[in-house]
Amino acid sequence: MWTDPAILEWIFILVKIIVIFGLVLSIVPYTVLAERRICAWIQDRVGPNRVGFQGLLQPIADALKLMLKEDMLSNHVHKVVFTLAPALVFMPSLMVLAVIPWGSAIGPMTCVLSDMNAGMLFALAVASFSVYGIALAGWASNSKYPFLGGMRSAAQMISYEVCLGLSLVPLFMQTGSLNLSAIVEYQTQHGWLMLYHPVACFIFITSLFAECNRTPFDLPEAEQELVSGYNIEYSSLKFGLFFLGEYANMLVASALVTTLFLGGWSLPFAPFNAPATVIWVGLAHVGIFVAKVCAMLFLFIWVRWTVPRFRYDQLMALGWKVFFPLALVNIVVVAVIMACRANL
Amino acid sequence: MIVERPKLTIWDRLYMPQILKGMWITLKHIPMKRFTRQYPEETPPLPKRYRGVPTLVRDPEQRVKCVACQLCEFVCPPRAITVIPGFRAETGPDAKVEKEPSDFIIDMARCIYCGLCEEACPEEAIFLKKDYAMASYTREQMKLHKEKLLELGGIHEDRICKWKKK
Amino acid sequence: MNAGDALFLFFSLALVLSALMVVLSPNAVVSALYLVLVFLFTAGLYILLQAFFLALLQVLVYAGAIMVLFLFVMMVLDLRKPCRWWDGNLPALMGGPLVGLAFGAAVWATLRRTVWPEATSETLFRGDLAAVVTPLFSRFLLPVEIIALLLLVATIGVVVLTRREDHP
Ligand code: SF4
Ligand code: SF4
Numbered sequence: 001m002w003t004d005p006a007i008l009e010w011i012f013i014l015v016k017i018i019v020i021f022g023l024v025l026s027i028v029p030y031t032v033l034a035e036r037r038i039c040a041w042i043q044d045r046v047g048p049n050r051v052g053f054q055g056l057l058q059p060i061a062d063a064l065k066l067m068l069k070e071d072m073l074s075n076h077v078h079k080v081v082f083t084l085a086p087a088l089v090f091m092p093s094l095m096v097l098a099v100i101p102w103g104s105a106i107g108p109m110t111c112v113l114s115d116m117n118a119g120m121l122f123a124l125a126v127a128s129f130s131v132y133g134i135a136l137a138g139w140a141s142n143s144k145y146p147f148l149g150g151m152r153s154a155a156q157m158i159s160y161e162v163c164l165g166l167s168l169v170p171l172f173m174q175t176g177s178l179n180l181s182a183i184v185e186y187q188t189q190h191g192w193l194m195l196y197h198p199v200a201c202f203i204f205i206t207s208l209f210a211e212c213n214r215t216p217f218d219l220p221e222a223e224q225e226l227v228s229g230y231n232i233e234y235s236s237l238k239f240g241l242f243f244l245g246e247y248a249n250m251l252v253a254s255a256l257v258t259t260l261f262l263g264g265w266s267l268p269f270a271p272f273n274a275p276a277t278v279i280w281v282g283l284a285h286v287g288i289f290v291a292k293v294c295a296m297l298f299l300f301i302w303v304r305w306t307v308p309r310f311r312y313d314q315l316m317a318l319g320w321k322v323f324f325p326l327a328l329v330n331i332v333v334v335a336v337i338m339a340c341r342a343n344l
Numbered sequence: 345m346i347v348e349r350p351k352l353t354i355w356d357r358l359y360m361p362q363i364l365k366g367m368w369i370t371l372k373h374i375p376m377k378r379f380t381r382q383y384p385e386e387t388p389p390l391p392k393r394y395r396g397v398p399t400l401v402r403d404p405e406q407r408v409k410c411v412a413c414q415l416c417e418f419v420c421p422p423r424a425i426t427v428i429p430g431f432r433a434e435t436g437p438d439a440k441v442e443k444e445p446s447d448f449i450i451d452m453a454r455c456i457y458c459g460l461c462e463e464a465c466p467e468e469a470i471f472l473k474k475d476y477a478m479a480s481y482t483r484e485q486m487k488l489h490k491e492k493l494l495e496l497g498g499i500h501e502d503r504i505c506k507w508k509k510k
Numbered sequence: 511m512n513a514g515d516a517l518f519l520f521f522s523l524a525l526v527l528s529a530l531m532v533v534l535s536p537n538a539v540v541s542a543l544y545l546v547l548v549f550l551f552t553a554g555l556y557i558l559l560q561a562f563f564l565a566l567l568q569v570l571v572y573a574g575a576i577m578v579l580f581l582f583v584m585m586v587l588d589l590r591k592p593c594r595w596w597d598g599n600l601p602a603l604m605g606g607p608l609v610g611l612a613f614g615a616a617v618w619a620t621l622r623r624t625v626w627p628e629a630t631s632e633t634l635f636r637g638d639l640a641a642v643v644t645p646l647f648s649r650f651l652l653p654v655e656i657i658a659l660l661l662l663v664a665t666i667g668v669v670v671l672t673r674r675e676d677h678p
Contacts, residue, residue: 128574
């Protein structure tokens with residue numbers, strides 16, 4: 001009875017949701033641990049290595065600590081918005097994962113929750129929502145530093161969203177699709193898009209750094225000037241949600257880069273360069289995808305502990321005076337090249 | 345002094361080469377030697393004149409050297425010491441010493457490890473030892489009493505043996 | 511009532527409610543948030559109509575960009591005093607509903623007069639990007655360019671207006 005296609009469809013959807021949640025909830029805490037360990041290594045330290053083997057249980061300890069802290073809700077905050085804001089940071093990143101293909105196919109199940117035609121557009125639309133969480137947290141906290149952090153983040157994210165979208169246009173022109181699965185499949189046949197569009201790749205990744213509020217663009221939470229920015233007034237699980245949200249955003253950003261520029265679940269040789277027909281290849285594809293995402297996460301962490309923070313005017317100048325024109329020029333150049341190749 | 349702004353070449357102004365260079369440096373540091381000391385297992389080497397916890401000592405004949413003169417209590421800057429004077433046994437070899445502390449309290453939460461008590465003591469009865477991990481869970485536990493202090497201090501190999509000569 | 515109808519009912523009810531709250535809530539920022547909800551529910555209605563692309567654009571452009579700018583400005587303005595709807599003066603209280611009624615009547619009249627084409631597989635484009643974009647770059651190229659030019663003029667105008675003489 002359960003082999004009935006309609007019921008099977010539902011079962012698959014459930015499985016996919018569980019897999020996505022599992023991936024997020026297991027990778028995100030370990031990204032935090034990885035960040036702490038790698039930053040320590042870069043600074044010739046050891047990092048947290050006490051809880052469990054080599055600190056592997058540290059995320060659990062951290063989570064417990066956050067949960068047991070007192071949840072403060074001061075009198076001067078706007079209570080509803082204040083409580084809503086952390087969820088608004090976390091939610092969009094989870095929703096974006098719905099359209100990202102995290103594998104080709106395992107048996108009869110395709111490895112993407114929603115194979116939307118305008119998948120990338122959906123991702124951009126949903127991702128644009130994460131700015132609300134931070135800006136509203138800043139506003140609802142009703143105190144100075146969070147407010148400044150919220151404002152900075154709003155301005156920064158709007159600016160870089162433009163570059164983010166524009167840098168992807170050449171990709172869509174080449175692949176002729178907004179569907180992420182189609183883009184990955186294009187890459188399995190023609191090679192990774194990073195090789196075709198290094199400039200777009202560079203702009204996209206840098207803009208993602210800005211979108212995720214990561215160093216060198218972590219002005220919304222600049223510890224030295226804003227103490228901790230938008231999340232000062234938060235404590236306990238609400239703060240934890242912000243914290244996890246930041247890393248979940250990183251995870252989603254890495255998944256996007258992997259899908260768009262690094263060939264998603266594919267490797268450029270057989271049998272990994274075509275949608276899987278046997279189960280072990282399908283599982284290997286998921287593994288390849290996760291490995292690439294982890295590599296991207298490492299890049300995020302690596303850059304954070306190398307590059308110092310930009311000044312605010314430098315940030316805006318970089319976004320509007322460098323990346324914006326560069327992305328436009330890139331589009332034109334790619335268009336010209338494509339037109340030439342089509343006509344010759 | 346006026347610092348001339350360096351003229352940046354186009355290569356410098358591109359910014360990317362420098363960032364890549366920086367990233368190479370940080371990458372090289374990942375497998376390098378770590379400087380962290382794994383504290384409870386590896387303790388730091390202490391210098392000879394390190395001033396740790398103040399303790400009371402006994403002389404080689406197991407006698408409490410302190411005569412409860414309260415000079416250390418008086419000199420202690422944060423007033424960490426409380427001496428409660430008492431009497432020694434009326435008979436016996438050190439009856440002539442007359443006094444000894446019936447209790448001797450040093451509040452480790454207040455002590456600043458300055459060593460003035462050691463300096464002030466006329467009987468060389470109080471010494472700063474090398475222990476430093478004196479944390480406890482309550483303020484009461486931070487107050488070390490006579491027995492504990494004597495236990496920490498142990499026996500001081502004394503070459504002068506003042507009490508023998510008097 | 512099937513699932514589509516139920517969803518339509520839910521979206522439209524929620525839409526009307528949040529639209530009301532935009533007007534009634536005493537706090538400007540909260541009003542703006544309700545407006546975001548309005549956009550989201552509208553997008554939901556578009557999705558029910560199979561207009562995926564439109565829904566995504568609605569979310570991306572209005573909720574994701576324009577409302578963020580709105581919020582940004584509102585936060586800068588520092589509106590401390592809550593302004594409840596019954597605080598307004600009488601003409602405003604009377605005029606608002608009147609204008610609303612007039613507008614509603616106009617919309618209703620137009621809706622009644624329009625002859626709706628039958629939905630075919632051709633008119634349902636199901637989120638196909640090309641179906642939306644091709645007319646924009648062929649049939650409507652001139653209007654699009656003119657609008658772009660207008661926006662550019664407006665942008666330059668704002669820059670000129672806000673520029674102060676003493677700060678070149
Ligand atoms: S070391 Fe200094 S502070 Fe500590 S008990 Fe002696 S005199 Fe007092
Ligand atoms: S420790 Fe020394 S200074 Fe302090 S009371 Fe005893 S004899 Fe006097």
